[in-house]
Amino acid sequence: MIKNSFSNLLDEQGISIDILNNLARETGLMERSRSITATDLLFAICIEATSGTVSYNDIAAQIESGGGESVSKQAVWKKVNSFCLDYFKKVLELLILNKVGKAEVAKLRVSGHYKRILVQDSTIIKLPGRLFDFFSGVRNQSATRCNARIQGVYDILNEQFISFSIDKYSKNDLEAAPELTLEQGDMSLRDRGYLINDEIQRHINAGADCIYRYKNKMCLLDTVTEKPLNLLAMLEKKSSLDLKVKLNNKEKTVVRLVAFPVSEEIANKRRMKAKREKKLLPQPNI
Numbered sequence: 001m002i003k004n005s006f007s008n009l010l011d012e013q014g015i016s017i018d019i020l021n022n023l024a025r026e027t028g029l030m031e032r033s034r035s036i037t038a039t040d041l042l043f044a045i046c047i048e049a050t051s052g053t054v055s056y057n058d059i060a061a062q063i064e065s066g067g068g069e070s071v072s073k074q075a076v077w078k079k080v081n082s083f084c085l086d087y088f089k090k091v092l093e094l095l096i097l098n099k100v101g102k103a104e105v106a107k108l109r110v111s112g113h114y115k116r117i118l119v120q121d122s123t124i125i126k127l128p129g130r131l132f133d134f135f136s137g138v139r140n141q142s143a144t145r146c147n148a149r150i151q152g153v154y155d156i157l158n159e160q161f162i163s164f165s166i167d168k169y170s171k172n173d174l175e176a177a178p179e180l181t182l183e184q185g186d187m188s189l190r191d192r193g194y195l196i197n198d199e200i201q202r203h204i205n206a207g208a209d210c211i212y213r214y215k216n217k218m219c220l221l222d223t224v225t226e227k228p229l230n231l232l233a234m235l236e237k238k239s240s241l242d243l244k245v246k247l248n249n250k251e252k253t254v255v256r257l258v259a260f261p262v263s264e265e266i267a268n269k270r271r272m273k274a275k276r277e278k279k280l281l282p283q284p285n286i
Contacts, residue, residue: 003043003066003067006043006046006047007039007043013094013095013098013099014094014098015091015094015095015098017039019094020038020039020042020091021037021038021039023038023087023090023091023094024038024087026090027083027086027087027090028083028086029041029079029083029084029086029087036063036069036071036075036076036079038087040063040066041059041063041076041079041084042087042088042091043062043063043066044059044060044062044063044066045059045080045088047062047066048062049125055073056073056074056076056077056080057073059073059076059080060072060073060075060076063076089161089164092161093154093159093160093161096119096154096156097156097159100156105156105157105159108156108157109157114157114185114186114187114209115157115183115184115185115186116155116157116158116162116183116185116186116187117155117156117157117186117187117188117189118153118154118155118156118162118180118186118187118188118189119153119154119156119188119189119190120151120152120153120154120180120188120189120190120194121152121190121191122149122150122151122152122173122176122193123149123150124147124148124149124150124169125147125148125149125150126145126146126147127146127147127148128146129144129145129146130146131146131148132144132146134168135147135148135168135169136168136169136170137169138169146169147169148166148167148168148169149166149167149168149169149171149172150164150165150166150167151163151164151165151167151176152164152165153180162181163180172193173190173191173193173194174193174194174196176194177190177194177196177199178198178199178202182202182203182206182208183206183207183208184206184207184208185207185208186203186206186208186209187208187209187210187211188203188208188209188210188211189210189211190210190211190212191212191213192212192213192214192215194212195212195213195215195218197247197248197249197253198249200212200247200253200255201247201249201251201253204253214257214259219248220245220246220247220248220257221245221246221247221248221252222245222246223244223245223246223254226246226252228248229245231259235259239260239261240259240260240261241257241258241259241260242256242257242258242259243256243257244256244257245257
């Protein structure tokens with residue numbers, strides 16, 4: 001991706017060069033005009049990060065090839081500091097907020113129903129193999145791949161990150177889930193990777209709400225008979241569901257289950273993903 005395309009992509013998200021420069025000044029990244037601009041640094045680090053391992057030399061070369069001035073690795077090293085981290089967080093916060101929509105956030109804030117709406121997710125990044133002992137990853141007889149897992153929690157209502165961490169690859173979402181501090185009046189939004197019955201009960205105990213995507217083969221019970229529900233059979237009769245069910249835990253926690261059809265485009269993407277994952281599964285010996 002060339003620099004102009006990168007800038008156009010940011011413009012489409014409502015983030016102009018002027019906004020980036022203002023953020024750079026607010027965070028202390030750029031106090032006055034320098035050979036390395038905030039936009040050049042953002043572009044170079046983002047592009048190089050897609051290739052995995054990033055060095056100061058690589059960033060400096062990318063800045064120059066992207067149309068910026070020729071800079072040294074020492075100059076880049078001086079800029080990659082705590083101010084740079086704050087700057088990247090602010091840019092990421094803007095991207096998230098623009099995706100959600102300021103008007104929708106304002107409605108939620110005015111309603112006063114929740115004090116915080118927390119979105120938690122994680123992603124995996126590749127690291128040099130020499131860091132394997134610190135971050136773990138995947139190792140077999142022929143290769144060693146070092147990975148790290150980034151966890152982020154963003155408060156939509158207050159427009160700020162609650163936490164941001166880089167952890168070992170072996171620390172999955174289920175292990176990270178209980179570390180989220182909950183307060184009365186919170187709403188948390190998480191993917192199925194964080195879903196366990198204990199976490200739902202923990203939200204209820206804290207006076208907080210939560211929304212999860214359904215995890216396949218998760219056992220849900222009828223609220224009266226407490227017998228397992230056959231969701232597939234129910235959805236074959238009705239295209240959508242909105243009902244109370246019980247979790248198969250000690251407390252028999254009552255939750256609301258909502259199911260509705262997705263668009264054909266999303267359905268086709270999920271079918272392709274399911275087929276791809278099925279091919280990756282080990283085949284039994286016959």
